[in-house]
Amino acid sequence: MQKKDCVLLKCCRLCGNKDIIRVFNLGYTPLANSYSNKNVSSKLKKYPLGLNLCNGCGHLQLSHSVKPEKMFSNYLYKTNTSYKNFLHFKNYANKIKKKFSRKGDKILDIASNDGTFLNFFNKKKFFRVGIDPAKNLKKLTTNKGIIQIDDFFTEKTSFKIKKKYQKFxxxxxNHVCAHVENLNDFFRGVKNLLKDDGIFIFEVSYRGSVLKKNTFDTIYHEHLDYHALSPISKFIKKFNLKLFDFEITEAQGGSLRVYVSKNLRIRNKKKIKNQLIKEKKIYKLFNINTYKIFREKINNCKVQLQRILKDFDKKNYNIAGYGAAAKTTTLLNYFNLNKNKTIKFIFDDNKLKQGLYLPGTQIKILDPRYLFQENLDILIIFAWNYxxxxxxNIKKKLKKKKSLKFLVPFPKPKILK
Ligand SMILES: [Zn+2]
Structure with a gap:
């Protein structure tokens, strides 16, 4: 375990190559999920945030790694919070059940969060175990009748699990690999617990989608990696595991779902090969120039948006935001949007966040029902991809006489009446 709060990553997390190049620098930001009270918020420590590209395998990762205990022991993100997310996991679970499962199967979900995903596997048919370091969510999982271990998943914990529950x-x-400090150790742990005819399925955010949709705000300290199939496929081989299928899904703005087994199953060889070619030749994911273009697009938007907000400020407009997600912290910080305390509040549906402050700012998070009581001129939609x-939804509830305008900040600032 790393001792310092934050360390520079000197080599590629997947292939170990030291030849890595900085392709994006986002300055210093507080941890994106460190919601806190007013006094603590402005004093939060800021950590360097940048992206490095590996010249060996083409992997893209953060320049620095922050100690996981700083980020995940009291986690306010709940899988169940958004309905869209809930549906994604429901469909995902149904697919696994239909394609791979048999009655009595033992299933282990790593980073099981509030148990939403495991709960789609009927407790009468499946033996369900979850592991997650977030102690505050354990009660929610146990209430669903799921065995929950409150710890980080490592090779060491895999031995403890094996002793108690054998193999799975x-x-x-799902969406945990990019949070893991040591991926080699993590994969050794998975291999240790996987039956010879078992399957391992993981979902990570897909770099191709980040670049295509300009979702630069998904870059924050919790996400160490920005995966593509090509580097991942090389990585999996190291453990003698076999990639037999993959999918690009809509989750979290674009994700890569990878299917792995110990023994070769029917492999979608052609599909995998086509994707590897596309990543290299069409999306150009391993080309430095791709990241230069990405950066320029984002910086253009930053300049435009600052100009618009400066103008609103002069007019003394009442401005608030909607969506206090982790990515809002990246967007606010990198775009430097709150220089003059322009934004009064941020509304968010997650009750665990309401009453707290957005990391590094003096912006309070409020229940969206207050939105209709405040005399607002502008509402910035930070969850801009939705x-x-x-x-x-807001328009439905707004009275006709209200003259609230919406500002969508990204990928291009847009004002909607
Ligand atoms: Zn590499």
Whole structure:
């Protein structure tokens, strides 16, 4: 375990190569999920945030790694918070059940969060174990009748689990690999617990989607990696595990779901090969120039948005935001949007966040029902990739006479009446 709060990553997390190049620098930001009270918020420590590209395997990762205990022991993100997320996991679980499972299968979910995903596997048919370091979520999982271990998943914990529950038929790990300090150790742990005919399925955010959709705000300290199939496929081989299928899904703005087994199953060889070619030749994911273009797009937007907000400030407009997600911290910080305390509040549906302050700012998070009581002129939609749905919902509840305007900050600032 790392001793310092934050360390520079000197080599590639997947292939170990030291030849890594900085392709994006986002300055210093506080930890994106460190919601706290007013006094603590402005004093939060800031950590360097940058992206490095590996010249060996083409992996993209953060420049620095922050100690996991700083980020995940009291976690306010709940899988169940958004309905869209809930549906994603429901469909995902149904697919696994239909394609791979048998009655009595043992399933282990790594980073099981509030147990939403495991709960889609009927308790009468499956033996369900979850592991997650977030102690505050354990009660929610246990209430669902799931065995929950409150710890980080490592090779060491895998031995403890094996001793108690033996090996598993299905192991899943959704949106956790990018949080893991030592991926080699993590994969050794998975291999240790996987039955010979078992399958391991994991989902990670997909770099191709980040670049295509400009979702630069998904870059924060919790996400150490920005995965693509090519580097991942090389990495998996190291453990003598076999990649037999993959999917690109819509989760978290674009994700890569990878199917792995110990013994070769029917492999989608052609599909995998095509994707590897696309990543290299069409998306150009391993080309430095791709990141230069990405940076320029984001910086252009930053300049435009600062200009718009300066103008609103002069007019003394009442401005608030919607969506206090982790990515809002990246966007606010990198775009330097709150220089003059322009934004009064941020509204968010997650009750655990309400009453707290957005990391590093003096912006209080409020229940969205207050939105209709405040005399607002502008509402910035920080969950900009869901802006259509959010605006539609708010408009339904707004009285006609209100003259609230919506500002969608990204990928291009847009003002909607
Ligand atoms: Zn590498």
């Amino acid at each position: 038929d299905i192991i899943t790990a 802006s259509d749905i959010i605006i539609k």
